[in-house]
Amino acid sequence: MKLLLLCALVAGASAWPNFGMMADSPGGASNAQKQHDVNSILWKVYEEIRDPHLKELSQSFDPLSGHYDDDGVAAKRLMKELNDHRLLEQKHWFSLFNTRQREEALMLYDVLEHSTDWETFAGNAAYFRVRMNEGEFVYAIYAAVIHSPLTEHVVLPPLYEVTPHLFTNSEVIQAAYKAKMTQTASKIKSHFTGSKSNPEQRVAYFGEDIGMNTHHVTWHLEFPFWWDDSHENHHINRKGESFFWVHHQLTVRFDAERLSNYLDPVDELHWDDMIHEGFAPHTMYKYGGYFPSRPDNVNFEDVDGVARVRDMLILESRIRDAIAHGYFTGRDGSVISIRDAHGIDILGDVIESSTYSPNPEYYGSLHNTAHVMLGRQGDPHGKFALPPGVLEHFETATRDPAFFRLHKYMDNIFREHKDSLTPYTKDDLEFSGISVDSLDISNRLETHFEDYEYSLINGVDDTVDVLDVPISTVVSRLTHNDFKVKIGITNSQNHEVLATVRIFAWPKYDNNHVEFSFNEGRWNAIELAKFWTKLNSGSNIIERSSKDFGVTVPDVPSFQTLMDMTDEALGSGSALHLEDYESGLGLPDRFLLPKGKTEGMDFHVVVFVSDGAKDAAVDGLHESTTYNHYGCHDGTYPDNQPHGYPLDRRVDDERIITGVSNFKAVDVKVYHVEDH
Known part of the structure; x- marks a missing residue:
């Protein structure tokens, strides 16, 4: 399973040069080559394959001739279903919750997952791209790229640019079709559904x-x-x-x-x-x-x-x-x-x-x-x-x-x-010799809306005889200004210790401006950050940027950007660096903070520092970027503590948690700026 530091789905495109060259990853092809092939196989997924080699492969490759670690069982099963005309037709909706459709998508996933070299993986992808339902195909490709060892460093293109219909209002899609038919470059404004009366x-x-x-x-x-x-x-x-x-x-x-x-x-x-x-x-x-x-x-x-x-x-x-x-x-x-x-x-x-x-x-x-x-x-x-x-x-x-x-x-x-469950006791919560002395935020917490543009080219019907014109949509989205958290911690032990730092926040008041009790607040706590750090004996100042809080991920580059980056790497023979986008488990970076209010909205922010040696399920967490909040690449979860610890259990007496020295709380306001 490809679970790195919380990033996102992605891929790219180019030509198919020298298949075995630059074999810097498992399976007999370079990471750039794999990225190119995944890009190309998902580009214009409802139309003909545009990459010449993959198009040829879609007709010449024999799935039963591939190399598999299951003796070809999955490939034989899918080929039988295909030859017996039992698979869902193309140009039809797909839902994972439809039992039969899910079975068919997972048949292809199994074929790809059991492929042991890139020629087999890419050959199957090309072959079934032109023969299976497009929705089933996209799901199987995304699942296989995420989980296959062959595609450990492949970044999937943003799904909203692969299948825009599922992310974009129909009025915008219709305008995109008009733009395509009239060959008019267009940038279409998106609006959210509903009206102000709702x-x-x-x-x-x-x-x-x-x-x-x-x-x-x-x-x-x-x-x-x-x-x-x-x-x-x-x-x-x-x-x-x-x-x-x-x-x-x-x-x-x-x-x-x-x-x-x-x-x-x-x-x-x-x-x-x-x-x-x-x-x-x-x-x-x-x-x-x-x-x-x-x-x-x-x-x-x-x-x-x-x-x-x-x-x-x-x-x-x-x-x-x-x-x-x-x-x-x-x-x-x-x-x-x-x-x-x-x-x-x-x-x-x-x-x-x-x-x-x-x-x-x-x-x-x-x-x-x-x-x-x-x-x-x-x-x-x-x-x-x-x-x-x-x-x-x-x-x-x-x-x-x-x-x-x-x-x-x-x-x-x-x-x-x-x-x-029994509430945590003081003994459960204390980190002996550790005191959180201060919790400061570098600047005023502000949110605002920004315009974001993404391509709709893959959302409209196409033909190789008609050139593409730029068609995109612009949508308003919430974001916030970057900030830093500075935590002052005293380590009274006479040696260095590994610590886990956990930061949460919850709204201080309900909609009637009644303050939430600690027990209600902690259940509504938003997890902002969790990270491991070494504490020297004596005073420590820990600074952390909101960009590195770990529960959110950056935007994946656009499909076109991924293709351009991949083309450049293949053309120059250089390495393709997409490490920041290899996993997509977190919320968008932009959603780290709630919107807040123009006059400021009160939040209760708490930091809890616990014993990292007891918490850590794997080594090197204080310096590792090869795990994320939900797990490591082999499915192991890095933290021995429950999700939400120490706020996951009821708190009958808040003094038990607020009274330990390794806990600190402050109140802050989040401001929303209307015109940024």
């Missing part, structure tokens, strides 16, 4: 942000619910817990944005209550029509072929019952305790449900089924043969405000479990 419009910039959408789909590609250890080369450590934590952070960040815009925190959905807020996506499939809308104030209905409402209530009841008892029941009737720090991992696997769930037949798949149930409420019985809703794609799910209501519902189930 209060949810105030936070549309968060759920509809292309970086947010990319973050969500990337996380689910890195930690897929279909991951099966028996077919892969490693176990993904703490996958269920990470599922809880990434969605918990999305939920609390969304609430902070709502408070920034004078809205109450989001309410959870209930299966036996109506869905109060409707949603009109204003998006369309490349092929298959528009995404369905949902009116206001509709009650959940049974969805034919998916689940009944009462089924969801039963699954929820079984899970809550397991939390109350403190254990799940395995397939074999075994008792699996969750009354410890690792219980959250099991609970996350159950709720999602992933293949790691100990008993999916009994506890079901609450999260995955819920996405389909909610996504289909516009046409629950298939009366109008509508395509899947936005909740049935990880790329589009966060566009619907009901996504956050759905995850608030599941987050509250997770909280039931976390609150059932």
Whole structure:
């Protein structure tokens, strides 16, 4: 698994020079060559392959002649499905939540994942690019590039420029088609869905942000619910817990944005209550029509072929019952305790449900089924043969405000479990001899909106006979000014120690300006940073730039920039340096801070310094950039402590945590500047 310092999906393009030259990575081809091939195979994915060698390879390569570590089993299976005409046709929508379509995408993923050299990987990619459904193909390529050892240093191009329809309003896509037909270079302004009469419009910039959408789909590609250890080369450590934590952070960040815009925190959905807020996506499939809308104030209905409402209530009841008892029941009737720090991992696997769930037949798949149930409420019985809703794609799910209501519902189930655990004691929290003396921020915390431009060239129909004209869209997006945190720490021990520094923040007041209790605040804490550092004996000043906080990632270069960089590296024979973008697990750098308010919004910022020697699950964390917040390249999680530690358990008496010397808290304001 390609999990480096929290970066993002990417790739590039050029010619296919001297196949075996510059073999600076596994598989018999240079990193630049691999980058080029992945770029080329994803460029204009609905049209003909433009790279001459890959185009020729798409006709001449025989998948059964490739080199595999599974004796070609996966390739034989996919070829049989193809030759028997059982695969989904091209020019048709694809959804990962459609069982058969997912199986087909994963057949290709298996072929690519089991390829042992680059000629086999690239040959299969070219061959199936022209024969498989485009959506299935893109998903399989992205998953394989992320997980295959052959593509460890390949950066995937930004998905919003590969399949723009899933990220861009239909009005903009239609304008792009007009620009293409008239051969008029165009830069089209994007607007968020809804109107000022809809209060949810105030936070549309968060759920509809292309970086947010990319973050969500990337996380689910890195930690897929279909991951099966028996077919892969490693176990993904703490996958269920990470599922809880990434969605918990999305939920609390969304609430902070709502408070920034004078809205109450989001309410959870209930299966036996109506869905109060409707949603009109204003998006369309490349092929298959528009995404369905949902009116206001509709009650959940049974969805034919998916689940009944009462089924969801039963699954929820079984899970809550397991939390109350403190254990799940395995397939074999075994008792699996969750009354410890690792219980959250099991609970996350159950709720999602992933293949790691100990008993999916009994506890079901609450999260995955819920996405389909909610996504289909516009046409629950298939009366109008509508395509899947936005909740049935990880790329589009966060566009619907009901996504956050759905995850608030599941987050509250997770909280039931976390609150059932014994709170940390003073002995659990103390780091003997370590005192946090000060916490300072270098400058006023300010956010503002900026314009961002991305290409729509891959969103319109094309032909080799018509030259491209520049077609792009400009969207407004939230960002913030850079800042630094300076922490003064005294180490009273007579030797150097390794320390873990954790920084969190939560809104100080609710929408009625009532101060949150410490226990409520800590559950709504936004994780800002976690890093390891060495503390010398005596006084230490630790400075950290917001650019290096580790829970966010920079923007991936545009598709065209990636292609240009790759062309240059191939042409000059130089190394291609894309290290900063090799993993995309974090939120966009721009979203580190909530929007805040023009008059300033109060946040409670806390820093907690713990024993790095006890926390560290791998060596060298204070100097390593080869891990990220969610894990190392082999699936190992680098921190022995739970996600959110020490704020993950209930706090009955805040003095137990605020009273230890290795804890420090300050209040700050976040200002939003309207005209930057």
